[in-house]
Amino acid sequence: MNPLFWSWSAVTIATVLGGFLLGGFLTGIDRKLTARMQNRVGPPIVQPFFDVIKLWGKERVMVNPMQLLYANTYLFFSVASLVLLILGWDLLMILFISAFASVALVLGGYSVESPYARIASQREIIQIAAAEPVLVLAMVGMFLVTGDFTAAAIPEHPRPLLVDLPLVFVALLIAIGIKLRKSPFDVSTSAHHAHQELVRGIYTEFAGPTLAVLEVGHWFEMIFFLVFLGLFWAPDWRIAGLLLTSTFILELLVDNISARYTWSWLLKVAWVGGMGLAAVNVAWLYL
Amino acid sequence: MLEMLGNVIKNTLATPATRRFPAVQREPFPGTRGHIRMDSDCCIFCKRCEIHCPPDAIVVDRQDRTWILDPNRCIVCGKCVEVCPKDCITMFPHHRAVTRVRIREIRGEDDGRGRRLEPMATKEE
Amino acid sequence: MRQRTVIPFGPQHPVFPEPLQLKLHLEEERVIEAIPVLGYVHRGLEKLAEQKDFVQNVFLIERLCGICSFMHALCYCQGIESLIGLQVPDRARFLRTIWAELARLHSHHLWLGLLADALGFESLFMQVFRNREIIMDVIEATTGGRMIFCSCLIGGVRRDIPNDLLKETIARLDQAEKLLDQIAPVILAEYTVKERTANLGIVTKEQARKLGAVGPVARASGIAMDMRTLGYAAYGDLDFAPIVEEAGDCYARIVVRVKEMYQSFDLIKQAAKRMPKGEHALPIKRLLPDGETVVRVEQPRGELMYYIRANGSKKLERVRVRTPTYANIPPLLHMLTGAQLANVAAVAVLSIDPCISCVER
Ligand code: SF4
Ligand code: SF4
Numbered sequence: 001m002n003p004l005f006w007s008w009s010a011v012t013i014a015t016v017l018g019g020f021l022l023g024g025f026l027t028g029i030d031r032k033l034t035a036r037m038q039n040r041v042g043p044p045i046v047q048p049f050f051d052v053i054k055l056w057g058k059e060r061v062m063v064n065p066m067q068l069l070y071a072n073t074y075l076f077f078s079v080a081s082l083v084l085l086i087l088g089w090d091l092l093m094i095l096f097i098s099a100f101a102s103v104a105l106v107l108g109g110y111s112v113e114s115p116y117a118r119i120a121s122q123r124e125i126i127q128i129a130a131a132e133p134v135l136v137l138a139m140v141g142m143f144l145v146t147g148d149f150t151a152a153a154i155p156e157h158p159r160p161l162l163v164d165l166p167l168v169f170v171a172l173l174i175a176i177g178i179k180l181r182k183s184p185f186d187v188s189t190s191a192h193h194a195h196q197e198l199v200r201g202i203y204t205e206f207a208g209p210t211l212a213v214l215e216v217g218h219w220f221e222m223i224f225f226l227v228f229l230g231l232f233w234a235p236d237w238r239i240a241g242l243l244l245t246s247t248f249i250l251e252l253l254v255d256n257i258s259a260r261y262t263w264s265w266l267l268k269v270a271w272v273g274g275m276g277l278a279a280v281n282v283a284w285l286y287l
Numbered sequence: 288m289l290e291m292l293g294n295v296i297k298n299t300l301a302t303p304a305t306r307r308f309p310a311v312q313r314e315p316f317p318g319t320r321g322h323i324r325m326d327s328d329c330c331i332f333c334k335r336c337e338i339h340c341p342p343d344a345i346v347v348d349r350q351d352r353t354w355i356l357d358p359n360r361c362i363v364c365g366k367c368v369e370v371c372p373k374d375c376i377t378m379f380p381h382h383r384a385v386t387r388v389r390i391r392e393i394r395g396e397d398d399g400r401g402r403r404l405e406p407m408a409t410k411e412e
Numbered sequence: 413m414r415q416r417t418v419i420p421f422g423p424q425h426p427v428f429p430e431p432l433q434l435k436l437h438l439e440e441e442r443v444i445e446a447i448p449v450l451g452y453v454h455r456g457l458e459k460l461a462e463q464k465d466f467v468q469n470v471f472l473i474e475r476l477c478g479i480c481s482f483m484h485a486l487c488y489c490q491g492i493e494s495l496i497g498l499q500v501p502d503r504a505r506f507l508r509t510i511w512a513e514l515a516r517l518h519s520h521h522l523w524l525g526l527l528a529d530a531l532g533f534e535s536l537f538m539q540v541f542r543n544r545e546i547i548m549d550v551i552e553a554t555t556g557g558r559m560i561f562c563s564c565l566i567g568g569v570r571r572d573i574p575n576d577l578l579k580e581t582i583a584r585l586d587q588a589e590k591l592l593d594q595i596a597p598v599i600l601a602e603y604t605v606k607e608r609t610a611n612l613g614i615v616t617k618e619q620a621r622k623l624g625a626v627g628p629v630a631r632a633s634g635i636a637m638d639m640r641t642l643g644y645a646a647y648g649d650l651d652f653a654p655i656v657e658e659a660g661d662c663y664a665r666i667v668v669r670v671k672e673m674y675q676s677f678d679l680i681k682q683a684a685k686r687m688p689k690g691e692h693a694l695p696i697k698r699l700l701p702d703g704e705t706v707v708r709v710e711q712p713r714g715e716l717m718y719y720i721r722a723n724g725s726k727k728l729e730r731v732r733v734r735t736p737t738y739a740n741i742p743p744l745l746h747m748l749t750g751a752q753l754a755n756v757a758a759v760a761v762l763s764i765d766p767c768i769s770c771v772e773r
Binding site (some may be wrong): 291363 | 464468471472475535536539542545549552553554555556557560562570571594595598
């Protein structure tokens with residue numbers, strides 16, 4: 001065994017543990033802050049952990065065995081994309097892997113008979129279609145700036161990416177709003193509170209431990225995208241942290257001051273707004 | 288969107304409007320219809336409360352000198368409080384916890400305090 | 413042929429506090445046909461009302477519905493009073509008006525909260541419910557119950573609101589009105605809300621007439637129909653005019669209801685100002701109802717109608733209830749046809765403010 005293997009294993013374990021704890025706490029903070037914005041007391045910060053533990057302790061009920069497979073796939077790829085990002089691998093591949101996670105979720109939604117889950121799966125595909133191109137464009141932009149597709153190259157770049165890619169950053173805020181399932185972009189999963197149209201969207205037919213797996217998977221997804229945003233000020237992690245905190249609060253704020261939209265509106269915003277901004281930025285780099 | 292922004296900011300700075308419920312509880316208003324209690328010492332077993340009670344929650348037996356209330360049936364309307372000629376039934380503002388226990392009031396028997404709780408199931412026997 | 417999906421919308425669905433089922437036939441996400449399935453909470457209350465005596469019935473009738481319980485009691489009491497030829501004291505009339513408007517306020521708040529929630533606007537939902545809590549407190553302080561007032565009685569009202577409590581009530585309502593001032597512009601002008609409700613589920617004036625719409629649904633389509641103009645309780649002594657909008661879409665229905673909330677605040681204040689002195693209830697000793705009558709009141713959701721037939725004994729022969737939601741179901745089906753699924757819950761169903769437990773009794 002070479003030392004590289006050991007250091008990678010150590011990073012992996014640290015990421016998995018750290019991602020789990022951070023993801024849970026962030027969700028807790030999310031819920032607490034949301035509550036305060038709505039003039040409520042709100043749950044304790046550790047409530048998401050309680051929730052997951054409670055779900056884990058429930059009887060395992062599944063509509064079909066495939067559900068478990070898809071849920072675990074979702075978790076696995078969410079974790080994998082975060083680990084690879086921390087390890088500084090190729091960004092395009094990481095994006096591909098994180099898209100895998102979303103696809104597993106969609107398949108999970110499709111694997112059951114419930115019309116709510118099915119329609120929600122369709123919408124999730126639209127969400128993927130809305131968010132992924134923006135992410136790809138962002139990566140192209142990063143490549144143009146650093147001349148390298150690996151995540152490891154970014155911190156070594158002398159200037160923060162934000163200076164060169166300000167519009168891409170704005171476009172990413174939209175994409176990440178979609179990925180974090182925040183209002184007004186949350187049309188498919190109803191992960192947070194948009195439960196009125198589709199009950200709980202893709203999650204409708206998941207229960208107990210399987211749902212816990214999805215929940216934890218979402219934490220990792222969230223951390224993944226936040227770290228990805230953090231790359232924009234990679235050389236200095238303190239400023240990156242500040243940037244992330246303000247982004248997070250901004251997403252919460254927008255979540256609290258807007259209603260949910262329809263998917264056609266979502267596509268319009270993501271493609272025209274998000275891709276437009278990112279494309280302009282990228283084109284400008286070419287010139 | 289911006290209309291809501293001011294509200295959200297105000298809320299974040301204000302103290303929450305909700306309370307940590309089981310730990311912190313609001314006192315009911317003085318006139319709240321919470322639950323009723325009968326004082327068996329003054330009851331004359333006239334059956335007026337039984338006749339007027341809309342959901343038939345009260346059963347009064349003159350012979351046995353018992354007055355039985357089924358809290359599950361009682362809708363806490365307060366009609367019995369109004370009609371009792373001796374004013375032995377009182378309305379209290381606090382809500383009683385949900386119970387499967389019937390409340391039986393017996394005069395002159397029991398442990399001297401004239402009050403005994405018994406489970407619903409044994410009532411049939 | 414395009415694939416059709418049938419979504420069983422309800423009976424248990426987060427958008428419904430109560431069990432109504434709509435079988436939605438979908439093509440893609442468009443509703444082709446909506447078939448209502450009623451009867452999940454039928455409790456036989458009309459039959460039970462024939463078993464109890466007519467005074468006890470007030471308590472039973474109040475429990476027909478949780479949200480507009482006072483209106484049911486009011487309507488029933490007015491019917492019996494007209495049968496036994498009783499004129500309720502003035503103070504009772506004004507107190508009834510105040511409670512009726514409080515009931516309308518808390519009902520409209522509930523509806524507004526549910527609408528916000530259906531639009532995925534959680535924070536607005538919370539604000540509305542915070543506001544509603546103030547009104548519930550007022551109701552609890554004045555009647556002793558939060559949902560079931562138990563304050564209407566044949567011949568008057570069961571308890572008086574003493575003048576100091578009345579003053580306190582008005583102060584609290586002022587506070588609630590101020591909070592509503594914060595929320596109302598959000599609902600009326602917010603881009604996302606408007607985008608999702610304007611030009612949806614249109615019911616024109618003719619359609620509204622033909623389909624038999626009542627209440628805010630009819631008023632939003634330009635029909636000035638408000639039973640309060642009949643002048644029952646103290647409405648004849650107060651100044652108000654039915655609130656009418658012309659557009660007939662979901663947004664117009666929102667506007668009507670929001671304006672009605674302000675109107676309710678205003679009516680309560682007027683009633684409190686002109687509150688006459690005197691007793692609040694008359695005894696009905698040995699008076700028994702005879703004959704038949706039809707009574708109508710304006711519920712938060714529209715026209716509520718009672719038909720009562722009595723035969724001079726303690727028990728009534730027939731009590732028939734026609735609730736506003738029942739009348740509004742045909743317009744609802746009309747709105748649903750052609751709607752997008754995303755708009756079904758939020759826009760169409762909630763814009764009639766369904767109240768199923770009184771439809772099915
Ligand atoms: S409060 Fe009403 S329901 Fe309860 S026992 Fe008295 S009369 Fe019956
Ligand atoms: S009305 Fe009063 S006195 Fe008569 S039986 Fe009931 S509690 Fe006793």
